[in-house]
Amino acid sequence: xxxxxxxxxxxxxxxxxxxxxxxxxxxxxxxxxxxxxxxxxxxxxxxxxxxxxxxxxxxxxxxxxxxxxxxxxxxxxxxxxxxxxxxxxxxxxxxxxxxxxxxxxxxxxxxxxxxxxxxxxxxxxxxxxxxxxxxxxxxxxxxxxxxxxxxxxxxxxxxxxxxxxxxxxxxxxxxxxxxxxxxxxxxxxxxxxxxxxxxxxxxxxxxxxxxxxxxxxxxxxxxxxxxxxxxxxxxxxxxxxxxxxxxxxxxxxxxxxxxxxxxxxxxxxxxxxxxxxxxxxxxxxxxxxxxxxxxxxxxxxxxxxxxxxxxxxxxxxxxxxxxxxxxxxxxxxxxxxxxxxxxxxxxxxxxxxxxxxxxxxxxxxxxxxxxxxxxx
Numbered sequence: 001x002x003x004x005x006x007x008x009x010x011x012x013x014x015x016x017x018x019x020x021x022x023x024x025x026x027x028x029x030x031x032x033x034x035x036x037x038x039x040x041x042x043x044x045x046x047x048x049x050x051x052x053x054x055x056x057x058x059x060x061x062x063x064x065x066x067x068x069x070x071x072x073x074x075x076x077x078x079x080x081x082x083x084x085x086x087x088x089x090x091x092x093x094x095x096x097x098x099x100x101x102x103x104x105x106x107x108x109x110x111x112x113x114x115x116x117x118x119x120x121x122x123x124x125x126x127x128x129x130x131x132x133x134x135x136x137x138x139x140x141x142x143x144x145x146x147x148x149x150x151x152x153x154x155x156x157x158x159x160x161x162x163x164x165x166x167x168x169x170x171x172x173x174x175x176x177x178x179x180x181x182x183x184x185x186x187x188x189x190x191x192x193x194x195x196x197x198x199x200x201x202x203x204x205x206x207x208x209x210x211x212x213x214x215x216x217x218x219x220x221x222x223x224x225x226x227x228x229x230x231x232x233x234x235x236x237x238x239x240x241x242x243x244x245x246x247x248x249x250x251x252x253x254x255x256x257x258x259x260x261x262x263x264x265x266x267x268x269x270x271x272x273x274x275x276x277x278x279x280x281x282x283x284x285x286x287x288x289x290x291x292x293x294x295x296x297x298x299x300x301x302x303x304x305x306x307x308x309x310x311x312x313x314x315x316x317x318x319x320x321x322x323x324x325x326x327x328x329x330x331x332x333x334x335x336x337x338x339x340x341x342x343x344x345x346x347x348x349x350x351x352x353x354x355x356x357x358x359x360x361x362x363x364x365x366x367x368x369x370x371x372x373x374x375x376x
Contacts, residue, residue, distance in 0.1 A: 007371045009254040010286040013339075014047045016055040017376030018246035022230050023059035025243040026212060034220040037063035037205070039227040041071055041087065046291075046363040047231060047249055048372045050078040056230060057082055065225055069097040076101045085130055085164070089140055095119035098127055104163060105129045108140045113154045120159035129154070130164035130203070131194075135186040136179065137170045144186040148193030155199045164203035164223070165194060172219075173210030173235040180211070184219055213239040233348060233359045247347060249363065250339030251370070253302075256319075257283035258329050267321050268313025273298055275312070280324040282309075284335055287318040291366035292337065293355055300354050302335045306342025338362075 027036050038056035040049045053064050053075055064084045066072045072084045083104065090098065090105040092115035098105050099120060107113045107129045120127045131151055132141035142150040147165070155162055167187045172180045187206050194201065205223035207215065212224050213234070228235050232247035261281050267273045275281075282304065288294045294315045301308040305327050312323040322335070334341075338348055348359035355362070 008285070008369075009256060010284070010290060011252055011371045011373055012046075012366060013250045013252065013373050013375060014051065015246070015248045015250075015376050016051060016374055018232055018248035019047075019052055019055040019230060020059040021246050022232055022248070023056045023061050023226065025245070026226055026229060027060040029212065029216060029242065030224060031217050031220050033222065035062040035203075035223045036060060037065050037085065037223055037225045038230055039065040039087075039225050040075070041065060041067035042364045043071075043368070045228065045231050045360065046366045048374070049074055050080070051372075051374050052230070052248075053078075053080055053082075056226075061226070063223060065227075069094050069101065069103055072103040073097060073101050076103075089132075090116060090129075092116055092119055095127065096123055099123050099125040102128075106132050106140070107154060107160075108132045109142065110150065110153050113157055113160060117157035117159040126159050126161050128161045128163040130166055131162060131201070133165060133167045133187065133190045135167040135183040135190070135206075137168045137183075139168070141167065144190040147190035148197040148199075151194040151199040151201075152197040155197075162199055162201055164205065165191065165201040166203075166205045166223075169206060169208055169211050169215075169219075172208060172214055173239050175238040177214060180215060184215065208235075210235045210239050213242060228360055231363065247338075249348070251337040251366065252339070253284040253286045253335050253337060255282045255304075255329055255331050255333045255335060256285045258324075258331055266313075267323075268297075268316065270314055273313035273323075275323055280327060280329055281312060282322050282324050282329050282335070284320050284322065285318065286337065286370075287316045287320055289317045289367060290370050291362075292320060293351075293365065295355050296351070300351065301346060302337050303339070303341040303344055303346055304329060304333070304335050306344045308344060308346065 038061040040053045044052035067088045085104040089108045134141035135144045204221040207219040207224040209229040211219045232245045263277045297314040300311045312321045348362040351362045352359045
C-alpha cells in the first residue's frame with residue numbers, strides 16, 4: 001500500500017471500513033421508519049466526500065447532506081444518485097445547479113423561495129425543497145411560530161415542491177437537555193401548524209449526531225442527519241455512548257531530518273523551546289499550511305515508537321520539530337499526528353483539547369494538499 005500516493009511524506013489514511021461500521025451501527029439505533037442521512041459537507045469533514053459517501057450508502061444511509069451546490073455536484077459527477085440535500089441557504093442564481101443536479105434546496109425565506117420558483121420556471125423544471133424552521137439555533141430559517149403561514153405561501157409557488165421540513169438543535173450535545181427539548185416541542189408545534197395549513201411534507205427531520213444519541217426516539221421523525229459520528233467521534237463527552245465508534249482517519253508524517261542536540265539548544269522560530277537535557281530532535285514535513293495549527297506550538301504531541309513526544313518550538317508553515325528524547329529515530333520512520341501506534345493513541349479530540357476547539361474543526365482543517373489514501 002502506498003503511504004501517500006508517492007506524492008508527499010505526510011498523508012491521511014481513511015478507513016472506509018470504519019465509515020461503514022459507524023453508519024451501520026447508528027442505523028441500528030433508528031426506528032424502522034427513520035432514514036439515515038450521511039452528512040458529507042466540507043469534503044466529508046476532511047475525509048473525502050466521494051469515497052465516504054459511497055461507503056455510507058453501502059452501509060445503509062439513504063440520503064446525503066452537503067453545504068453547497070458545488071459539493072452536491074461533485075457527488076453527482078462521481079455517479080452518485082442518492083437524494084442530496086444542500087443544507088445551506090439557496091441563492092436564486094444557483095437554481096440551474098439544483099435542477100440539473102437534482103439537488104434538494106433549503107428554503108429559509110419567502111423571497112428566496114419566490115426567486116427560485118421563478119428561475120425554475122425559466123428552466124422548465126420543478127425544484128424539490130426543504131423548509132428550514134428556526135426553533136432556537138438562531139442561524140437560518142423562518143421562526144417556528146410562522147411556519148404554517150410560511151409553508152402555505154411556499155406551497156402556492158408553482159415550480160417548487162415541498163418535500164421536507166427541518167430544524168437544527170443547538171444544545172443536543174450538552175449535559176442539560178432542557179433547551180433541546182424546548183426546541184423539539186417547538187418543532188412539533190411547527191409541524192402541526194404546517195399540516196393544519198394543508199401542506200404535507202414527506203421528510204421531517206431535526207436530529208443531528210448529538211440528538212441521535214440523546215433524544216431518540218422522540219427526535220427521530222422521518223430522517224436523521226449523521227455528521228461527526230459518521231467519522232468515529234461523539235459530538236461531546238456529555239452525550240450517551242451506546243455504540244462503539246471507530247475513528248476513520250489517521251494522519252501520518254515521515255521523519256525527514258534527525259539530529260542530536262545539547263541541552264539548551266534553541267529550536268524553531270522565536271527560540272521559544274530548548275531541551276533541558278541532550279535530546280533527539282526530529283523534523284516532520286507537516287505544518288500549519290497542512291492543518292497542523294500553529295497554536296499547537298510547545299503544546300501538542302505526536303506519536304513516535306508508540307510514545308507521545310512533544311512539539312518542540314513553533315509550528316512552521318510546512319514543517320514541525322518534535323523532541324524525541326532518547327528514542328532511536330531514523331529518517332523515514334513514521335510519526336502519527338492522529339491515530340494509534342503500538343497501543344498509544346492521539347485523537348482529533350486530543351488535538352481539539354490542546355487547541356481549545358472541537359474535533360470538527362481539527363478534521364475539516366486538514367489541508368487538501370495532504371494526500372488522502374483509502375483502505376478497506
